[in-house]
Every structure is written in structure tokens, then in C-alpha cells.
Amino acid sequence: MDKFIKLLSSAIPLPIENVDTDQIIPARFLKATNREGFGENLFRDWRFHKDGTANEDFVLNKNENSGNILVAGNNFGCGSSREHAAWALQDYGFKVVISSFFADIFKGNSLNNGLLPVQVSPEYLQELFIEIKKDPTTQIEVDLETQKITIQSTGSEENFEINNYKKMCLMNGYDDIDFLISNKSEIEAFEKTRV
Amino acid sequence: MKKTLFDKVWDAHVVKEVENGPQVLYIDKHLIHEVTSPQAFNELERRGISIFRPNQVVATADHNTPTIDQHLPVKDPLSRNQLAQLTKNCEKNDITLYGLGHKYNGIVHVMAPELGITQPGMTLVCGDSHTSTHGAFGSIAFGIGTSQVAQVFASQCLLLQKPKSLRVNVKGKLKPGVLPKDVILYIIAKLGTNAGTGYFCEYAGNVFEEMSMEGRMTVCNMSIEMGARGGIIAPDETTFAYVKGRKFAPKGEAYDKKVAYWKTLPTDEGAVFDKEYHFDASDIEPMITYGTNPGMGIKVTSTIPMENNASFEKSLAYMNFEKGQSLVDQQINYVFIGSCTNSRIEDFRVAASYIKGKKKANNVTAWFVPGSQQVASQIADEGLNAIFEEAGFQLRQPGCSACLAMNDDKIPEGEYCVSTSNRNFEGRQGQGARTILASPLVAAATAIEGKIIDITKHLN
Numbered sequence: 001m002d003k004f005i006k007l008l009s010s011a012i013p014l015p016i017e018n019v020d021t022d023q024i025i026p027a028r029f030l031k032a033t034n035r036e037g038f039g040e041n042l043f044r045d046w047r048f049h050k051d052g053t054a055n056e057d058f059v060l061n062k063n064e065n066s067g068n069i070l071v072a073g074n075n076f077g078c079g080s081s082r083e084h085a086a087w088a089l090q091d092y093g094f095k096v097v098i099s100s101f102f103a104d105i106f107k108g109n110s111l112n113n114g115l116l117p118v119q120v121s122p123e124y125l126q127e128l129f130i131e132i133k134k135d136p137t138t139q140i141e142v143d144l145e146t147q148k149i150t151i152q153s154t155g156s157e158e159n160f161e162i163n164n165y166k167k168m169c170l171m172n173g174y175d176d177i178d179f180l181i182s183n184k185s186e187i188e189a190f191e192k193t194r195v
Numbered sequence: 196m197k198k199t200l201f202d203k204v205w206d207a208h209v210v211k212e213v214e215n216g217p218q219v220l221y222i223d224k225h226l227i228h229e230v231t232s233p234q235a236f237n238e239l240e241r242r243g244i245s246i247f248r249p250n251q252v253v254a255t256a257d258h259n260t261p262t263i264d265q266h267l268p269v270k271d272p273l274s275r276n277q278l279a280q281l282t283k284n285c286e287k288n289d290i291t292l293y294g295l296g297h298k299y300n301g302i303v304h305v306m307a308p309e310l311g312i313t314q315p316g317m318t319l320v321c322g323d324s325h326t327s328t329h330g331a332f333g334s335i336a337f338g339i340g341t342s343q344v345a346q347v348f349a350s351q352c353l354l355l356q357k358p359k360s361l362r363v364n365v366k367g368k369l370k371p372g373v374l375p376k377d378v379i380l381y382i383i384a385k386l387g388t389n390a391g392t393g394y395f396c397e398y399a400g401n402v403f404e405e406m407s408m409e410g411r412m413t414v415c416n417m418s419i420e421m422g423a424r425g426g427i428i429a430p431d432e433t434t435f436a437y438v439k440g441r442k443f444a445p446k447g448e449a450y451d452k453k454v455a456y457w458k459t460l461p462t463d464e465g466a467v468f469d470k471e472y473h474f475d476a477s478d479i480e481p482m483i484t485y486g487t488n489p490g491m492g493i494k495v496t497s498t499i500p501m502e503n504n505a506s507f508e509k510s511l512a513y514m515n516f517e518k519g520q521s522l523v524d525q526q527i528n529y530v531f532i533g534s535c536t537n538s539r540i541e542d543f544r545v546a547a548s549y550i551k552g553k554k555k556a557n558n559v560t561a562w563f564v565p566g567s568q569q570v571a572s573q574i575a576d577e578g579l580n581a582i583f584e585e586a587g588f589q590l591r592q593p594g595c596s597a598c599l600a601m602n603d604d605k606i607p608e609g610e611y612c613v614s615t616s617n618r619n620f621e622g623r624q625g626q627g628a629r630t631i632l633a634s635p636l637v638a639a640a641t642a643i644e645g646k647i648i649d650i651t652k653h654l655n
Contacts, residue, residue, distance in 0.1 A: 017506040018388055018488050022620040027599040031259065031273035033233035033280045035341075045622050050608065073506065075389040078422065078488070079620060080599075081324040082231065083340035104358075104392055104424050105324060109340035163356065165216030175342070180350035181244065183211065183219060187352055190210040190221055 001114045003173040006143045007095055008152075010067035012059055013132045019072055020079035021106060025088040027080075038084050039091030060092075064136040068095040071128050075099075077106025077117075086110045096142050098149070100125040111166050112175060118142060118149055124158045127151065144171060197466035199360050200429050201395050204335045204460065208318045210352060217354040223317040225251055225347045226303050227290070229281040230258045230601070231322030235344035236284040246288045248351045253312055254285050254292040257302045259601050262564050262591035265295050274602065299442075301567020301593045304328040304535035308412065309569050311441025315430035315457040320347060325535045325617065326425070327418040331411035332438070333430035333460050335395070338419065358424055359469040361394035362462075365402040367476030372654045374545065375410035376537060376615065376634035378402060379417045380482035384492035386472065391423025394470065397462065398428050402476045408437040409541040416536045417617050420489035429461035481650045483522055484619045484632040486510040491619070495523065495637065496649055513621050514629050515609075522631070522647050529612035530561040530642040531624070534598035537615035537635050538566030540573045546639035547579040555587035556645025562604055563588055564596040588642070600625045613641040 029041040047058050054061045070089065076099040077085060086109040089097065094115065100122045102110075110117045120128070131138045131151050139152040144167060150157040162170075169175060180187075198206070210219040232254070239246065246252065259274040269275040278295065285292035293299040299306055304325055307313050315333040320326060322344045329336035339353070346353055363382055396418050403411060411428050418426030435454050438444045445453045480494040487510040493499065499511070501518045511517065532538070532546055543565065555561060563583060565571040571593055574580055583590055597604040598616035600623070606612040608627030615638050616623075619630035633641070640650050 015505070016509065017504075020488070020618075020620045022599075022618070022623050026622055026626075027258075027601045030230050030601065031271075031277050033277055034237065035234045045626055050626060075392075075422070078388055079324065079419075079618060081322060081338035081340055083234075083322075083342060086340070101389060101392070103389070103422060105338055105340060105419075109342065112340060112342035163216065165213055165354075176346050176354045177238075177242070177244075177342075177349050179354065180219065180346055180352050183352070184247075184350065187210055187219070187221070187247075187350055191351075194221075 001173045001175050004095065004114055004116055004144055004170045006141070006145065007068060008139055008141045009069050010137050011069035011071045011098070011128070011132055011140050012065045012067055013129055014059055014070060014072045015129050017073035018075045018078055021077055021082050021085040022079055024077070024085040025082065030082060030084055035087050037091065038088035039093070042088040042092045068093055069098060069140055069142070070094050070096070071098045071125070071132065073099065074101045074122070076102050078103040081105045083109040083113070086113045086115050090115045098125070098128065111170070114170060114173070116142065116144065116170065118160045120149060120158050120160060127156060197463040199462045199466045199468065200333060200397055200460055201335065201360055201427055204316055204318065204333070205357060207316070213354070217356050219352050220318060220355050221352055222320050222347050223251065224253070224312060224319040226307055226319065226321035226326070227252060227254045227344065228258055228303050228321070228323065229256050229277045231341050232284065232344055233277065233280050234341045235348055238345040239348050244349050246290070246348045249289040251351060252290045253307065254281060254290050255300055255303050255306055256281060256294050258595045258599065260295055260594040261602050262562070262594050262596050262604055265592045298568050301569065302535045302538060302595055304412070304416065305538060305566030305570065308332065308408070309441065309567060311438055311444035314438055314444065314453070315434055316460055320353070324419045325416050327423070328412050328416040328535055330415040330418065330425045330427040331408060332434055333427060333457065335425060335427065337425040358395045359393055361391060361396045361423065361470045362468040363396055363398050364400040364471070364473045365398070365476050366400040367402070369402060369476045369479060372481055372636060372650055373479050374634040374636055375406055375413040377479055377482045379414045380484065380489070380492045380632060381479045382474065383417065383421045383490050384482065385474065386421050388420060388488050388490040389422040391418060391421040394423050396423040396426045398426060399462070403428050404431065407541060408433060409539040412539065413536055417489065420617060430457045481634060481637055483637060483647065485514060485516055485522060487513055487619055487621050489617065489619060489632060492632070495647065496651065523649050525611070525647045526558065527611050527613050527641050527646055528558050528560060529606050529610050530559055530638050531564070531597040531612055531614040531616060532635055532638050533562065533564030533566065533596050534616035535566065535595070536617045538564060538570065540570055542615065542635040543570070543574050543579050544577070545635045547582045549636060549639040550586045550588070550643060551582050553586055553643045555642055558645045559642050561588050561642045562591055562597055564591045565593050567593050597624050599623060613638050613647065
């Protein structure tokens with residue numbers, strides 16, 4: 001897993017609530033047996049018309065918006081547990097997703113892949129949408145070490161929460177498997193206590 | 196300290212606690228299927244580690260499988276490859292697989308309970324969000340991502356923060372025609388799609404106590420649709436009777452010992468929940484959804500709410516519905532009875548009881564897809580097959596089918612489908628398809644009438 005420490009980037013706004021993982025990556029693209037290449041079909045049915053041509057109204061197809069940060073409406077990533085959603089966002093180039101609320105499984109999947117979910121207040125989320133609308137090149141800084149997000153142009157900042165253990169994993173590029181395997185003798189001892 | 200059912204099961208599985216961090220939770224049973232496991236097998240291979248406890252893993256093929264001609268090679272090469280990969284991975288790692296055509300094959304959340312793999316007091320996971328289904332037995336069961344599938348493969352454990360506790364109480368008498376599906380659609384409509392996020396939800400009250408195991412599974416199944424990682428219902432005599440005698444259930448003395456333990460699991464009187472809701476059963480009526488998330492549900496007899504919100508309006512535009520509209524008399528050309536929510540024997544009994552002696556509407560294409568081979572056999576044994584056939588319906592072979600349309604069972608663009616599945620997301624049942632979630636009774640009535648009817652007027 002890649003390390004994540006700090007990111008400065010413009011952001012892509014997606015002010016839609018309850019974006020479910022079926023929208024992020026539709027089920028018909030889940031037939032692969034590896035984890036690469038899902039970015040191609042990220043938001044497939046919003047991004048493309050049925051005949052495969054680009055939907056020019058969708059934000060990923062607009063030239064003015066670019067960057068490694070996705071700013072999305074409340075309750076992002078609800079629905080199916082498919083980790084392919086996190087893989088697709090990452091494969092497309094996103095390193096951070098900002099929302100006022102994340103679904104549990106999506107949040108966990110993102111953290112396990114080094115894609116940082118940043119939960120901000122609903123007010124700050126609106127501020128982000130407004131600033132990005134005013135100027136799509138608005139730079140946003142996400143600093144994991146200080147757990148702070150800053151809109152560079154206005155200086156407006158907010159702290160975000162993250163579990164200490166997960167923060168340590170992200171900053172060092174560690175994942176849970178390494179940790180769990182290092183606990184094998186304790187796991188075996190635990191098994192013996194159960195009938 | 197007074198403990199909840201969830202606390203008791205959780206605490207019994209904590210191997211250790213990381214300082215200021217998550218807990219290492221032991222997992223008793225790990226269910227896998229073809230879609231979310233291949234990358235986890237690859238991950239272990241890449242790291243050169245073997246599966247820690249292969250005999251605690253059970254596999255089935257369900258998401259990507261056809262529902263007709265299962266004896267023939269799967270037509271779609273990508274699906275075929277994914278299924279072949281599962282077979283290969285299971286063989287290589289000594290994992291029991293109930294593959295396509297096996298007499299125990301079926302949707303993972305239907306076959307595991309019916310084989311007695313799911314038992315009270317267990318921790319159980321699967322790379323599928325509807326793993327919450329198994330909480331109906333008083334077990335802690337929840338969906339995980341593929342990285343976590345790899346973690347369980349490697350260590351039979353997960354690193355988790357203990358979720359907060361939520362209890363939903365429904366007490367009173369349900370009206371005729373109100374099924375477990377209506378109860379959970381009602382709860383989600385009342386609480387919203389993220390009320391349960393960060394929580395594990397216990398369902399309590401006489402309504403759940405009086406439900407069959409099939410009904411409890413339908414309820415727990417949709418816990419994730421209000422954001423809760425899992426649902427859980429206290430095990431009782433109904434649970435014990437269901438588990439008893441099943442293939443993997445404990446036998447004889449071992450069973451009695453287990454039952455004695457299971458009886459200690461229900462929430463202690465006076466235990467405190469982080470959040471609690473109370474509903475009156477008599478307020479619940481047959482439900483349908485009108486939008487693109489499961490929280491957008493109304494009583495069949497109600498009208499679509501008048502909400503001014505961009506996401507709400509986007510959703511209605513997708514469904515081609517209007518604010519204030521009633522859905523009664525809406526023409527429907529597709530009906531799906533199936534999915535891990537409603538594909539058990541009881542669901543087909545309900546459908547058959549309405550359909551018996553009637554004929555399918557000419558405009559309707561209906562897919563009746565049992566959840567497992569065992570459900571399919573039971574449908575035949577009980578003579579329900581004949582009722583469906585006489586009415587013009589054809590029963591298909593088990594699988595997830597049109598719930599997520601990974602196989603060929605796709606609803607065409609722009610068409611409405613009254614579906615007993617769990618998600619009405621945009622495109623869930625096929626690109627451009629419009630899903631209306633309902634109970635098997637409402638779905639059966641729609642298939643007969645060719646339109647949504649006020650089912651409450653058709654009940655004796």
C-alpha cells in the first residue's frame with residue numbers, strides 16, 4: 001500500500017447524496033479476477049451514454065474540473081460491499097474522497113487501500129462546493145499528520161477525525177494483514193480456549 | 196454490567212485489543228463467492244501465505260451464475276472464467292465449494308442457514324453486504340471488503356472497532372398482508388438510509404419474536420440498507436428448532452450444550468443502547484419504493500412525498516415519477532421474485548397462495564428464482580411448481596439473478612420491475628431499469644394484474 005502523508009490538489013465536485021457503490025462501479029464490471037483497470041468504468045452509467053459516448057454533462061467529462069480529490073454529497077459509498085468501488089476511484093487517480101458522511105464498508109475498504117476518506121461537517125462541505133464552483137482550480141490541502149483540511153484561497157480549515165491505528169497504517173503504508181499475521185500465536189491460543 | 200446480545204457475542208470473540216486502536220475479532224465462519232474472493236486469493240499468493248483455517252471457509256457460486264441451463268457451460272466468457280477461478284482456488288486451498296449444479300448450491304445467504312452453517316452466537320463474515328442476513332440467528336454477521344476477505348484467509352480474524360448499539364422495537368399486531376419485507380421497508384423509510392451507519396442493530400419486540408426464521412432473515416438482510424453493518428435478533432425456540440437436525444448443526448449432547456449456551460445470549464433486561472427506536476406494528480402497511488434508494492418507500496396506498504431537494508428530484512426523474520403521485524394502477528411489465536432477501540420457501544408459499552387459480556397478466560415477464568437448490572426441491576415437493584406453471588409462470592434455477600443483473604437476467608432500459616430484492620439503485624437490475632421494491636405478496640399480485648394494485652383491498 002502506498003503511503004499517504006499530505007496532498008495538495010484541485011478537486012472534482014459531485015454534489016449528489018447517497019452515491020451508492022453500484023453507481024461508482026456497476027455490477028456488470030465486477031467479473032475481473034484482478035484489481036487493476038476498474039477506473040475505466042468508474043461512474044460508468046453517469047459518465048457514458050448507453051452507446052458508449054461520453055456524457056458531456058457529467059463532471060468527470062468537463063475540462064474545467066480535475067484533480068486527485070473527489071468532493072461528494074452526504075452518505076457516499078452506501079450499498080454493496082464491493083471493494084471494486086475503492087479500486088475504481090483509486091485507479092482513476094483519486095487519492096482522497098471528501099464527504100459529510102461515508103458508509104461504513106466503503107470507508108473501511110478505502111482505508112485498506114490507501115484512499116483517504118475525509119469526513120467534514122455539512123457546512124464545510126457546502127463551502128468546498130461553493131469555492132470549487134467559483135474557481136475549479138481551487139487548491140485544497142489535506143494533511144493527514146495534523147488531520148487538517150484547508151481551502152488554500154480562503155484559508156478556511158477544518159480538522160477531521162481518523163482512527164489512530166489507521167492513521168499510522170496510512171502514513172507508513174502498512175496494512176492489516178501484516179499486523180494480524182504477527183499475532184498468530186495469540187490467535188491460536190485463543191482458539192484453544194474455545195470448544 | 197448489563198450486556199446486549201451483540202456485546203455478549205462480540206466480547207466472546209475478542210482475541211486482543213490494540214492499545215488506543217481496534218480489536219482483533221475472531222471469525223467463526225467465512226463464506227465466500229466468486230465475485231469478491233479472487234483478488235483475496237491472489238493477495239495471499241503474492242505474499243506466499245496459505246489459508247489459515249480452510250475448514251472454516253465455505254464457498255458457493257451465486258452472483259454470476261445463469262438461472263437457466265445450468266448444466267451447460269456458462270456462455271459469458273468473463274463469468275465462466277470467474278467461476279472457474281473460484282473452483283480452482285477452492286481446490287488448491289482445500290475449501291468446500293458448493294458449485295453450480297451441486298445439490299447444496301444457492302445464494303450464499305440462503306444456503307448457509309439452511310445447511311446449519313449459521314448458528315447462534317457465532318461471528319460470520321462474507322464479502323457481501325447482505326451477510327447481515329445471518330444475524331437472524333443471533334449471530335454477529337456482516338459484509339466485508341476483499342482486503343478483509345484476505346485478512347480472514349490469513350488469520351481467521353479481523354481488526355475492527357466495536358460498532359455502537361442500536362435497537363429497533365416493533366410491538367403490536369401486524370395487519371393482514373403485512374409481511375416481514377414490509378416491516379423492514381417501513382423501518383428504513385422511517386429512519387433513512389444512513390441512520391444505522393456505525394451501528395449494529397438489534398430488532399426486538401413481539402413482531403420479530405413471532406416471525407419465522409425466514410422472516411427474520413428478510414429483516415436482518417436489509418439492515419445494511421439503513422447503513423447498519425448488521426442486524427441481530429435474539430435466538431429463541433424458533434431459532435433452535437430451525438437449526439436442529441440441519442447438516443452442519445451440532446448433534447445430540449453437543450446440540451443440547453449449545454442450546455444451553457444460546458439461551459444465555461439475549462440482551463439483559465436493562466441493558467442500554469446508544470440509540471433506540473419504537474414503532475407500532477399496526478401503523479405498518481404493505482410497502483413499495485418509488486425512488487432510487489431503499490429509504491424511499493411508502494405505503495402502497497400513499498403518494499410520493501413532496502420534497503424539494505436536488506438528489507430527491509434526480510431520483511424521481513430517473514424513475515419517471517412525480518411528487519404527489521400514487522403508484523396504484525401503475526402498469527408494470529417485469530416482476531422478480533428472488534434474491535437473498537426473499538427467495539426462501541416461505542416467500543414462494545406466499546406468492547403461490549395469491550397466484551393459485553389465477554393467470555399471469557399478458558404484459559408481464561416474471562422471473563421466479565429460488566434462493567437455493569434445496570428451496571427449488573421444496574417448491575416442487577410442496578406442489579407450488581404446478582400452481583406457478585398453471586398460472587403461466589416458469590421457475591428458474593437458483594442464483595442472485597436479477598437482483599444485481601450480473602448474469603443475463605436484466606430488466607430492459609426504462610422498464611419498471613416490481614422486485615422482492617433489496618436495492619432499487621439506478622441501473623441495479625440492468626442499465627436504465629427502474630426498480631420498485633416490494634414483498635413477495637405485492638410482487639405476485641403485480642404479476643397477476645400487470646399493474647400495482649392496492650393489495651389491502653384484495654385480502655380476505
